[in-house]
Amino acid sequence: MRSVVVSTSSPVASVGLYEGTVLVSAREERAEWAASRASLHALDEVLEEAGWAARDVGCWIADIGPGSFTGVRVGVMLVKAIAFALGKPVSGLSAFDLIGPTAAAIPVRRAQYLLRELPGEEPSLVGEDDPRLAAASGYGERFEEPVYPSAARAGQVLAKAVTVRPEELAPAYMLEPSISKPKVPYPERRT
Amino acid sequence: MKESVLHFHGPVLGIETSCDETSAAVLIDGRVASNVVNSQTDLHMKWGGIVPEAAARKHIENMLPVIEEALMRANLSLAEVAAVAVTNRPGLVGALSVGLTCAKGIAWANGLPLIGIHHLEAHALSPMMGGEIGPPYVCLLASGGHTELLYVRGVGEYSVLGRTLDDAAGEAFDKAARSLGLGSPGGPAIQAAAESGNAARYSLPRGLSEPTLDFSFSGLKTAVARTAASVESDADVNDLAASFQETICSVLAERTLLACDVVGSNAVSVAGGVAANISLRSKIKSGAEKKQLMLSIPPIELCTDNAAMIAFVGSIRLARGERSELDLDCVADSPLPGEVSYEPAFE
Numbered sequence: 285m286r287s288v289v290v291s292t293s294s295p296v297a298s299v300g301l302y303e304g305t306v307l308v309s310a311r312e313e314r315a316e317w318a319a320s321r322a323s324l325h326a327l328d329e330v331l332e333e334a335g336w337a338a339r340d341v342g343c344w345i346a347d348i349g350p351g352s353f354t355g356v357r358v359g360v361m362l363v364k365a366i367a368f369a370l371g372k373p374v375s376g377l378s379a380f381d382l383i384g385p386t387a388a389a390i391p392v393r394r395a396q397y398l399l400r401e402l403p404g405e406e407p408s409l410v411g412e413d414d415p416r417l418a419a420a421s422g423y424g425e426r427f428e429e430p431v432y433p434s435a436a437r438a439g440q441v442l443a444k445a446v447t448v449r450p451e452e453l454a455p456a457y458m459l460e461p462s463i464s465k466p467k468v469p470y471p472e473r474r475t
Numbered sequence: 476m477k478e479s480v481l482h483f484h485g486p487v488l489g490i491e492t493s494c495d496e497t498s499a500a501v502l503i504d505g506r507v508a509s510n511v512v513n514s515q516t517d518l519h520m521k522w523g524g525i526v527p528e529a530a531a532r533k534h535i536e537n538m539l540p541v542i543e544e545a546l547m548r549a550n551l552s553l554a555e556v557a558a559v560a561v562t563n564r565p566g567l568v569g570a571l572s573v574g575l576t577c578a579k580g581i582a583w584a585n586g587l588p589l590i591g592i593h594h595l596e597a598h599a600l601s602p603m604m605g606g607e608i609g610p611p612y613v614c615l616l617a618s619g620g621h622t623e624l625l626y627v628r629g630v631g632e633y634s635v636l637g638r639t640l641d642d643a644a645g646e647a648f649d650k651a652a653r654s655l656g657l658g659s660p661g662g663p664a665i666q667a668a669a670e671s672g673n674a675a676r677y678s679l680p681r682g683l684s685e686p687t688l689d690f691s692f693s694g695l696k697t698a699v700a701r702t703a704a705s706v707e708s709d710a711d712v713n714d715l716a717a718s719f720q721e722t723i724c725s726v727l728a729e730r731t732l733l734a735c736d737v738v739g740s741n742a743v744s745v746a747g748g749v750a751a752n753i754s755l756r757s758k759i760k761s762g763a764e765k766k767q768l769m770l771s772i773p774p775i776e777l778c779t780d781n782a783a784m785i786a787f788v789g790s791i792r793l794a795r796g797e798r799s800e801l802d803l804d805c806v807a808d809s810p811l812p813g814e815v816s817y818e819p820a821f822e
Binding site for chain 2: 318320321324325327338353354357358360361362363364365366368369370450454455457461462463
């Protein structure tokens with residue numbers, strides 16, 4: 285089956301076209317604040333390069349995070365909308381898996397990382413000085429040679445991707461938004 | 476003279492996610508075939524205000540089901556949609572990006588024209604949706620984030636006659652409701668409490684020296700907060716809510732009608748979420764009758780944020796041949812397209 289993977293959870297947006305688990309074509313571009321624009325341009329290019337039409341794609345796959353909250357949402361929403369319009373199923377891949385089958389770290393807040401030590405394990409929140417980060421691949425200030433999640437690295441995990449309807453796919457933020465609590469509790473609506 | 480507007484031939488899907496309403500609508504030849512709004516009011520109530528990240532998260536959860544519902548109510552399939560109109564400015568960027576990305580995805584996949592719409596322009600033109608009036612007309616645009624008096628001379632031709640110098644009217648409702656312990660959102664809460672209150676009991680400040688077409692509600696808000704600290708009974712609360720509502724609605728209505736005199740308009744309208752307030756609607760209506768002005772106030776469901784107005788403006792702009800590129804961005808703050816300022820001269 286032909287599938288397309290879109291990753292926008294990090295500052296680098298990427299798309300990859302797959303025939304089964306074999307990568308056919310891919311693009312990546314640094315695209316802070318322009319993830320949907322970069323992804324659509326990249327999709328036009330790789331589809332043309334492969335000689336595929338969007339309707340030939342059997343499954344649309346998104347990087348569901350974790351990563352930039354907005355970036356994750358853009359990729360997931362884009363994949364959901366395209367698949368919805370074309371009547372095709374969708375799937376989601378972890379941003380950790382798109383970094384690689386190794387220990388992977390993703391910056392989430394100031395001086396903090398989500399670290400997944402082994403594929404399949406639950407990630408943990410660690411500080412930037414955590415020694416386990418030394419053995420990990422990833423991005424953020426801690427990493428001199430950053431490795432961003434890439435749609436071109438999806439081949440190894442595509443086989444385990446579970447398809448769902450576009451309406452069902454959701455981001456995996458892994459962190460709640462930072463919301464300051466009101467100094468005075470807000471009153472309930474009087475009835 | 477009423478300007479007739481041309482509409483895009485074919486169903487237009489409208490998408491609106493600028494704040495805390497996820498909305499989708501279908502417009503066919505200028506007629507609203509469906510308008511679905513999923514409100515997040517209950518979600519944000521516990522925080523006493525809209526949390527942008529929480530709003531964006533809810534939008535992505537709601538977006539496709541809301542579109543499906545809008546298509547179903549319009550008895551249409553997505554394949555039959557001919558164009559997509561989406562709010563891309565102004566608003567909460569995280570919230571806007573969900574609707575905009577969805578619209579781009581659908582437009583890209585199905586090869587449809589896309590048009591980005593200014594949220595406030597859609598409110599300003601929403602009084603035309605019923606067909607009762609057309610430009611030129613004076614429009615009071617009052618919502619939680621904006622309060623402006625516009626002279627709508629045509630589509631894309633807007634003179635700003637006046638605007639708030641501090642709080643928006645809807646924001647003043649929210650803050651007054653909070654001071655009174657009435658809950659959120661403030662507009663409906665104040666209105667409900669005011670029903671059994673005595674509007675003449677408290678004398679509250681009207682803001683700027685008159686005549687003016689600008690607004691200032693910070694003094695009114697502070698006066699309510701100070702007075703609220705000494706109220707003792709539910710009856711006091713209701714009286715203060717009624718006095719607040721009477722003051723702010725009088726100011727809004729009187730300046731709107733004054734604006735008609737200033738520019739010589741024979742048509743008036745009110746739009747935006749605050750236009751759902753019954754007292755304001757009543758004051759504008761009776762003032763328009765006295766001055767023999769043509770009046771159009773959209774039904775309440777078209778005053779609060781909705782995608783039908785986005786599809787409406789999208790349909791007009793698409794019919795003019797306007798299109799947006801797929802690299803369209805969302806923008807937090809943006810002037811109305813074709814906006815010019817206007818210095819009112821008072822006799």
